[in-house]
Amino acid sequence: MNAFGLAPLLLVFPMIGVIFNGWFGYRFVRADAKVGEKWAGFFSTGMALLSFVIAVLIWVSLLNDHHSHIIPLFDWFNIQGGLFRIQWAFQLDTLSSTMLLVITGVGSLIHIYAIGYMHGDKEFARFFSYLNLFLFFMIILVTGSSYLMLFVGWEGVGLCSFLLIGFWFDKPDGVGWANSMAARKAFVANRVGDFAMILAMCLTFWVFGTMDYEPVFESAIEMFKAGEEVVLPWGTYSLGAVLKWITFLFLVGAAGKSAQIPLFIWLPDAMAGPTPVSALIHAATMVTSGIYLITRSNVLFEIVRASGDSGHLFGNISTPDLVAIVGALTALYAGLVAFTQNDVKKVLAYSTVSQLGFMIAAVGMGSYIAGMFHLITHAFFKALLFMGSGSIIHGMEHGHHHLHDHHDDHHGDDHGEHPGEDHHDDFDPQDMRTMGGLRHKMPTTFWTYMVGSLALAGIFPLAGFWSKDEILATVADNPDQGAVFTFVGWTLTIAAFCTAFYMTRQVKMVFFGEGRHEAVEHVPESNGYMTFPLVVLAIAVIFAGAINFPKIEFGGGEQAYAGVLAAVAPAEEEEAGLIPTLALEHWLEHSIESYYLTNKADPPVLEMPHWPTTLNFRVAIQSSIIAIAAIVLGWLFYSGWSKEEPFAKDRLEAIPVVGSVWLFFQSLPFDRLMINGWVETIFKPMAALSERLDWDFWHDYVHNNLIRDSFISVADVLSNAVDPDGVDGVVNGTGKLIGAFSTQLRRIQTGNVGNYALSLFIGVTVLVVYFIFAS
Amino acid sequence: MESSFSALLTILMAIPLVGVLILLFMSDETEEGAQGIKIAANLVAAVALVFSIIIMISFDGTDPGLQFEDKFSWIPALGITYHMGIDGLSILFLGLTTFIMSLAIGASWNMITEQIKKYYIFLLLLETGMLGVFFAQDLFLFYIFWEFTLVPMYFLIGIWGGKDRVYASLKFFLYTMAGSLLMLLAILYMGIQAETFNLPELIAQNDLWVGNNWLFWGFAIAFAIKVPVFPFHSWLPDAHTQAPTAGSIILAGVLLKMGTYGFTRFNLPLFPEASVEAAPIIAVLAIIGIIYGAIVSFAQTDIKKLVAYSSISHLGFVMLGIFSLNEIGIQGAILQGVNHGLSTGALFFIVGFIYEQRHTRELSAFGGLWKSIPVFAVLSLVVSLSSMGLPGLNGFVGEFSILLGSMGSDALAVGGSRPWIYTAFATTGVILAAVYLMKMYQGVFMGPLDKEENANLREMNGGEMAIMLSFLIFIVWIGVNSQPWFAAMDATVADLVNTQIAPAIESITAIAGN
Amino acid sequence: MGGPVLFLILATISVFAAVSMLTSKNAVHSALFLILNFAAIAVFYLILNAPFLAAVQITVYAGAIMVLFLFVIMLLGAEESAGVLSTRTGQLTAGIIGAVLVVGSFIVAVTQMGGTAPASVVADTRPRTLAVILFEEFVFPFEVTGVLLLVAVVGLYVMSRKLTNKERMEDA
């Protein structure tokens, strides 16, 4: 008895939600906002929860049976002549099950939260139908059994992201246009990644003859074992040389979706969407699909790593190395930018980019379990932080409304001294500089936010500590992997410092000190729909580290390394303890095929970096010290922010050299490079040029002037010179001749019936005579 | 020659003509008369549609040859035959034609108010002509139908078009006509040399023209103008923007496909070697068209012109697929032809629907229409997404097959060139499609609703809803389950590739190898 | 084929009736002479083994068609016919020469062809047999004839209906 057959229901439930809310919910809300919101909200939450239940059932079934299960539905493509066949099929294994649990679990909580957050919005039902649609596509993404099905979800979540970022497209004063521009930017940036995905899939097909995961991986392994070469229409290549391009293209695709350098610029703008969206799509689920993609394709990446020279893209950097480097650089860069942001959500957005960099770096180093582990914990605490920030924004808006309602009673002059604040339209409920001291106003939000921040900073024993530690330990545990690992290790360590620092800055600015705006005085705690998910997630964050506790061996460093050699760690050695260690690893390793190709295989096919299995005390202590140092520093820096001067220079900006660096990062150099460098200087002139070239030149000039005018001038010559005497003479002469002849003929037509009858009669007679004498 | 007569195709072609006869006896002078004409025209189109569905259902996809043949000698002295038949190359276009025609005739209900009788007569004549183009299996017959379609379209643009309609219709007519002349020369040459105009017989002796590349180009230029392939595209924006909505739908939906169909039906089997030799050239033109069309489309502020230019981009994909010269590419291209007909047809309907109420097509005049006409906005979103190739909708199925086919193309790899470069450039069209379509969609439907005229728009009525939903059903169906659509042409295309193109590639590779 | 005497008598009657029809001034008289001619021909039909046709000849021609003629003559009050013969001499001469030529041609034809022997069998001319031939061998012409009649009816309607005011305006 297993639940795999229920897989289609995973999609059916969210789709029902989409249809219900798209068709009925809209009318319900319009008819009666209060009751309608209940219906719309609870219905789609219910659908998300039902999907979660199915996901749990599938998980339970997989506990008994670790193998991957393919549930085919029906053919999508089938071009028999080209042997190209793609089915709609689910692949249920431990990896997709893990993703499913995160998506539907966190997704359900965010649905509940959104009921509270979106309360009062006229487009309440539309919002929930988008959320359900997003779940639908996200589930396709993680359960598809082929790259092409993954791509369906991949584009589908991009679409939902577009719709949800642009959700408030009708706000006045240009805000609506800005929102929809942000949505478009996200869509197009994602499309750049999709460009690479399409090429990667095409290449995969022509190399392996299929796009289904399992056959692709199996034949890749077979070809690698046999040292076969790949025959493509344009030549013959070694497997590594081809796979390095496929994996490179996957990296570009992942960079688009998971907001890595150079395509991350859309994610901070995506904060224009409602906060539950930021929590669900732009923190917990969609943006992690790049990590999922690389983890899913681990065999291909590991073969490239093991291919030596032929797998090198440039110098001696192979694709997995490049993945790690891109991840690490993104982690650092986004961490630095997060320092400079004053918008409460933008800080979290850059933080997300940075943490995604950590995960990408982890999978790039072959530490797929660490990447997935961080993905899960990050989903918990970043969703928590985003929802917390939503709660704060909500509170600030309420406070401001409250203030504004009493505006007539109090005289507004007393806060007119703050420029940019004297008019209520200029009030930005997301600006951290106007906050402060919210911990008393919003206790639940505060405490849960603290848990999330500390987890993100990597403080023991919260979830972030364990997962981030495992990533850093990967570097430490693989001292033989060369310069790339060392570089990535140091970069990530600095990024970890940044993480702790900017989170401290944020927490200090938002919750501590004195309120720097009157609105703070009137901020209420958010309602139960919003705080309940916060509490649930906070508890999850506290305990989530348990899903992959490392083994703890007190044998000192040397022995720790020895333990690592066991690394690759036979599952049978599992120790019975109070808390099971390495649960996630034992669970996921069934889906990471390359794991079975190392020393588990006989003979070993691949060599891959070791996965950290025991707690590396050096790394743990080092990173804890860094985190605590950053927190202390941040605390000192940002204490005593004056109530009177909320918009004074930032503390870091005030320091001579650091200040200019700070300003450099605040000006978002990368975004400018991408937007100005690309769109402005390349695309717009091209469009203008094409307008000139196509319309003015090709259409108007060539056709109207060259072709038409030359035709007309030739016609002119003909009609004025040649025609009158030559052609015309002949034509007119003929005409006159006919005219004269017809004048004579005309006389015969008397109009008298008798005459006509006579001619008929004569004709008949002649014929009769002819017939008689002819015979 | 052996004659056979299953009559189905001839009857299908006669249905619109019967409709024309009926309409001739009706009067559009009174309100009721005009109503009657509309109903009659819609009924005739519906009958043709039902009839074509019956033919499609009874079509056998596993048979590579012609089916439902009507074949007898017509002018024996010249070797001209009356030969109609369909196979995998044309079966989808048969359905597309009758389907698009029904919708175009339906879409004209409110949009055309003058000279109704003539208008519907021209539409029905056009339907017969287009069906004839797709059925004809004799070069002479084909040429007659090919030219015949020009006439009704010329009048449709010239009488019911926008303000520059005379210019546009003349340009359309002359452009296409000029291209056809070369084809006529080629047809006459071939017919006289082979002493027959019957297509299957000509294909059987296509060795006669090996090395005679001007014949290939004679056909290719005529078709390229119709498609239109860059740089022959400049009639298209004029014709599209000036044509009435139904005209644009038909133009995009079916007439342009006559060009791509011509390539598959005539160029590939008649001149396989010339096709292989020309593949890189045409593929490059196709890719220029993809990128160029997309960029120019982005620069437009008139939404109808934007959609018109997007056709150039989309048909670039189709051309690339055909000249990949393998099963995946060709089948993808044929299906993409159908897809383009559906999604661009629907886009023109959307533009027409908005234009009818606002009398402007300037992007800046719109904004926030989602708020005033939400149902229409949602359906338009799906159509736009289909046009930009979102997986799960029809556009992706065609585009992806084409890209896949082009990367594995042996023809494009002849002489050591790298097909993946073609694929990579063509794929940028996918990004650009998102850029220009999103620009249009966002500009029209999103943003604040700050103009009063936009706030008072009416939502679709029942008939318009039915038209949109008919488009959408196929957009989703093909997108989710393309297998039956591919199955219809599997056998024919495989036969074409195996018997004609593969040997040609082999011989040319052998020459290039030496 | 009957005796020569009978033939000559009937032939004389029919020719006399025809010539009288042509020359009489009164249209009603012309019609009555024509009926006489038809009656003579009906007797010929009886001689020629065509009793059914003879009956039809009387009912259709003498009955229906000629009644129609008389009806129209009286409706229009056109008894006094407009001139017996054409005043144009050219026409007259040409007509007479033509007539002579035709008759002459026939006579030449007859003499040249010589006498062919009549068939030994006597055809079965019962109405039933005629019907079988009509509906089997000639069914398509029969249908076409039906269409012809329909067209005639439609034509009659078109010609005889009253003009609408609008059309009268257009005519003027």
Add this chain to the structure above:
Amino acid sequence: MDLTTVTIEWYIALSAILFTIGALGVLLRRDAIIIFMSVELMLNSANLLLVAFAHHLGDATGQVLVFFVMTVAAAEVAVGLALIVAIFQSKKSIDISEVNLLKG
């Protein structure tokens, strides 16, 4: 020429004479109604010949053809008389020499 039995030639001659009389009527009379009567006469002469040949050849088909001729005659008379009435309505005369709209 055998004058003792009535052969087919006799009938040919008779019908030729009748036909010519009819033709002359058409040519020489100006009264439209008489012209139509003459046409009827011509048709009858043809009928007579058909029946005579049917008898001569022993084949009833000739008689069947007479039916068709009669039908055509009936249709012609109906249309023709209607025309005459119409002409009379507009010209107040049935003299065909006054009807010459086709004059070139």
